[in-house]
Amino acid sequence: MTEHAPKKAVVTAGTGGIGLETALGLARQGWDVTVVARDEGRGEAAVAHLDEASGRRAGRFVRADLSSLAETRRLGERLADEGALDLLVNNVGGMWTGRRENPEGIEASIALNHLSPRVLTEALLDALAAAAPSRIVNVTSSAIAAAQTVFDDAEPPGPHYGLAVTGRAKLAHLAYSMELAERLEPRGIAVLAADPGAAATDNASHMTIDILPPALRPHWEQIQQGVSAPVASAAKSPLAAATDPALEGRTGLVVGPAGTVDDTLLAFVTPELSEAVRTWTAKLMATVAQAS
Incomplete structure (x- = not known):
């Protein structure tokens, strides 16, 4: 009997937190997993964890600074040249109390949570189509409920509140x-969002009350309790979105913290908002192109 080659996955920010737990879950299920992050030492440690969890050589580390759109684009080109890809998990993201900028001068959370995964995804569409049926899993967040939904300018109006x-x-x-x-549905590529819920990630451990808009600050203690949940449990959502056979052939869904379909966050996505986001994103990407 012919042995099938393992399926191939890429997990961004896969050397710690939810990304590493997701990568470990995939490796245990027989996947070959490429983890992408900045730190070589953490990358080597992550690969060792993946190999140990799977009992074989399942892991690979690729270094890239995903806060840089130019570096993300180069990463996408490199991975695309390697051929068919079964799964892309866009786990990279970030939230900070103070305002930061990426190397192109874009506010960092916009770059990491939206533009960078968009650039990587678009670069890998042909590779994903070559492995169809394949999946893209975009890790989302209940922080959406605190969003300022104004997309007239690059950044929202008023003071900077990280959440x-x-x-x-x-x-x-x-x-x-x-x-x-x-x-992408006609190309056999399913796109699913995964809301892992709150967890005790490295990012969460650096939060201070100043990250919250004033109206939410009375709930600070409750929020801190929420982000004390084990990181391993938070990987349930992206793993389900990536591998659950019940989701085969389905697309345009959000998988909630319980690992089941949950459309709560989709209530925020209206046709008007989608149009505003499309225009806003195009302006941001044009600005980046002019600066490069």
Whole structure:
């Protein structure tokens, strides 16, 4: 009997937190997993974990700074040249108390939570189509509920509150994901969003109350309790979105923290918002192209 080659997955920000737990789950299920991140030491450690979890050589580390759109584009070209890809998990993201910028001068949470995964995804569409039926899993967040839904300018009006800015970027990417699902369905590529819920990630451990808009600050203690959940349990959602046979042939869905379909966050994605996000994203990408 002919042995089938393992399916191939790419997991961004896969050397720690939810990304590593997702990669480990895939490796245990027989996948070959490429984890992408910046730190070589963490990358080597992640590959060792993947190989140990699977009992074989299942892991590979590729270094890239995904906050840089230019570097993300180069990564996409490299991975695309390797041929068919069964799964892309866009797990990379970030939320900070203070405002930061990426190397192209874009506010960092917008770059990491929306533009970078968009650039990588578009670069890998032919590779994903070559492995169809294949899946794209975009990790989303309930921070969407705190988003400022104004997309007239690059950044939302008023003071910078990390939760609201990140929620806005995640909302933009969810709107993009739903449009992408419709566009890619004829090519056999399913697009699913995964909401892992709150968890004790490295990013969450650096949060301070200043990350919240003033109206949410009375709930700070409750929010801190929420982000104390084990990271391993938070991987249930992206793993289900990536591998659950019950989702075969389905697209344009959100998989909630319980690992089942949950359309709560889709209530924020209206046709008007999707149009605003499309225009806003095009302006941002044009600005990046002019600067490069």
